[in-house]
Amino acid sequence: MTTAPNGQSIVTAAIVVIGDEILSGRTKDKNIGYIAEYLTNIGVDLREVRVVADARADIVSAVNALRERYTYVFTTGGIGPTHDDITAECIAEAFAVPIDYDPRALAILQERMTAVGAEMNEARMRMTRIPAGAELVPNKISAAPGFWIGNVIVMAGVPAIMQAMLDEVAPKLTTGTRVMSETVRADAREGDIGTELGDIAKAFPDVSFGSYPFFDEQRGPNTNVVIRARDRQRLGEAKAAVEAMLVTVRAALGAPA
Numbered sequence: 001m002t003t004a005p006n007g008q009s010i011v012t013a014a015i016v017v018i019g020d021e022i023l024s025g026r027t028k029d030k031n032i033g034y035i036a037e038y039l040t041n042i043g044v045d046l047r048e049v050r051v052v053a054d055a056r057a058d059i060v061s062a063v064n065a066l067r068e069r070y071t072y073v074f075t076t077g078g079i080g081p082t083h084d085d086i087t088a089e090c091i092a093e094a095f096a097v098p099i100d101y102d103p104r105a106l107a108i109l110q111e112r113m114t115a116v117g118a119e120m121n122e123a124r125m126r127m128t129r130i131p132a133g134a135e136l137v138p139n140k141i142s143a144a145p146g147f148w149i150g151n152v153i154v155m156a157g158v159p160a161i162m163q164a165m166l167d168e169v170a171p172k173l174t175t176g177t178r179v180m181s182e183t184v185r186a187d188a189r190e191g192d193i194g195t196e197l198g199d200i201a202k203a204f205p206d207v208s209f210g211s212y213p214f215f216d217e218q219r220g221p222n223t224n225v226v227i228r229a230r231d232r233q234r235l236g237e238a239k240a241a242v243e244a245m246l247v248t249v250r251a252a253l254g255a256p257a
Helices: 020-024 031-042 056-069 087-095 103-116 122-128 159-172 190-203 232-253
Strands: 012-018 045-052 072-076 099-101 129-131 135-137 146-149 152-155 180-185 208-216 220-229
Touching (some): 012 031, 012 056, 031 045, 031 159, 045 056, 056 072, 087 152, 099 103, 103 135, 122 129, 129 146, 135 152, 135 159, 190 232
Parallel strands (some): 012 045, 072 152
Antiparallel strands (some): 099 129, 135 146, 146 152, 208 220
């Protein structure tokens, strides 16, 4: 966690999405957007996302780079029962700790298999291998746990399971000052306001501004300006500056006020 000059706390995060199926396009990722919105709502800034193949060196490199840079790293994918589910082994390598069948995870999965009448075979046993020193992340959907070691939180790739795991870890996360946002409809093209919006951004260095073009069926090309800040007063001041700028721009263009 870092502290901004105005005393506001900033907690950062990154995501490592693991899986050949994501990179090939066979599976469409549904986790990045969900995690991003979830973290924003609790006061954690998502700063980076990497998508890596089921390759040991790539996973280890990504996790080690990101865990040094951010408060938390969330990984999704690669903790299932198949031969290419190597995330747990890679995390152990990244932290330079041994990995073995974890009696806690084994007990959880054995209970689940007994309940559903399934065999605790070699493939399912793979899901009980946990790096030494890791805390288990409960899985209320299918029982096989994720885990948390250092500042790295390892979760399943299946969206429903990932979401359940995120709900489990969220109360334990350190959170910062939440970013608030306002959206202003420009009723002007993005190119019409680009310079003026840049000037406002320079005047409000502690506020984030984004312009997002869209097509209005009645008025044609249009733009939404999104203003983001941690301080409500500064957010209001920045919004007022944007609205005043838009009035001036629209008048110069001869557009309706």
